[in-house]
Amino acid sequence: MKVLVYSAKDFEIRNLKKMNGNKHNIKFVPDTLNATTAVMAAGYDAISIFSNDDASLVVLEILWELGVKYITLRSTGYNNVSVKSAKRIGLKVAYAPEYSPNAIAEHTVELILALNRKLIKANTQVNQYNFLLDDLVGFDMKGKTVGIFGTGRIGSILVRILHAFGCKMLATDIKRDQYLEHHYDLEYVPLEELCKRSDIISINTPLNYETHHCFREPLFLTMKKGALLVNTARGGIVKTEDVISALNNGSLGGYATDVYEHERGIFFKDHGKTGLKDELLKELIAQPNVLLTPHQAFATNEALERISEITIYNLDCWEEGKNCPNELGFESMTL
Structure with missing residues (x-):
């Protein structure tokens, strides 16, 4: 199968080549997929995309007209894909x-x-030979209430880890995990109550119509004064203006x-020489009590190897005419 890999990064190309061997004819390009770069896929059977690529309806129609039949994502989230449109067109995802x-x-x-114990500030101070502790005081995790918004695969692991710190665990999810309730004293509550009672809130739910800008001013006003909010899910779940x-x-x-709601075209690039044009992001970064990492939570050796393995496996299934277990169930897809 002839495959074009969009948004290919140096740290993942090696693993993809290794997992592929000589099975598929793969070309790697650093360009992100959008309505302009979609023409690069002419002559390819399949493409592979990342979470910041644009696979909206217009782009999918271009890909289909160019002969592309398959799209395999190198991510778990697929909110960047107009999946119902893909089904209607005939693309497999x-x-x-x-x-x-x-x-x-x-x-x-x-x-x-790092946010609680002000590790970034501490490191900056020490590098300036400033060893004062006045602005570096945090709090004990033990005894604090942590609210987990989403207890799926990631959230359930987080419950286990934070329970070991001695935290009181709350959660909000449409589906309750009885194992976590019984073994980790997890208490399920509505989101507003979770925000009222939690010292720390972690977002671990997919981005969809219901969760888009779920965290905005009305919810922030219900939170404990001084509460910490952590987001390793999707930027669009938090309204940036309101969090500022x-x-x-x-x-x-x-x-x-x-993550950041407008990260497409910004993250995974070095803007050190050109600077940032996104004034909202600059304002967010400038906040003294904000810690932002560049969508790196997934970036471990183990995770990158597994992503490559799954990506090649998906292509193998389509090449061999087999049912692909990772093909998205269209009845549960979001636009």
Whole structure:
């Protein structure tokens, strides 16, 4: 099968080549998929895309006209794909489920600890030979209430990790995990109650119509004063303007995030020489109680190997005419 890999990054190309061997004819390009770059797929049977690629209806129609039949994502989230449109057109779409929920959950804990104990500020001070502790005081995790918005694969691991810290665990999800309830004293509550009671809130739910801008001003106003919010899910779940306002008025104590709602075209690139044009992102980064990492939660050796393995497996299934278990069930897809 002839395959074009969009948004190919140096740190993942090696694994993809290794997993592929000589099975598929793969070309790697750094370009992100959009209505302009879609023409690059002319003559290819399949493409592979990442979470920041644009696979909206217009782009899918171009791909289909060019002869592309398959799309395999190198991510678990697929909110960037107009999947119902793909079905209608005839494109098959598969994703990379469960490649490493541990990587995301562990990064979430890292963000919580770094934000709470002000590790970035401490490192900056020490590099300036400033060893004062006045602005570096945090709090004990033990005894604190942590709210987990979404107890799927990632959220359930996070519950286990934070329970070991001695935290009181709350959760909001449309489906309750009885194992977590019985073994980790997890209490399911409505989202507003979770926000009212939690010292720390972690977002671990997919982005869809219901969760888009779920965290905005009305919800921030219900939170404990000084609460920390952590987002390793999708940027669009949080309304950035409102989180900045909540930080400025003190209703939110800090925000740690690995994602940003307008990150497409910004993340995974070096803007050191050109600077940023996104004024909202610049304002967010400038906040003293914000910790932002560049969508790196997934980036572990184990996760990258697994993503490559799943990506090639999806292509193998289509090449051999087999049912692909990772092909998205269209009845549950979001637009």
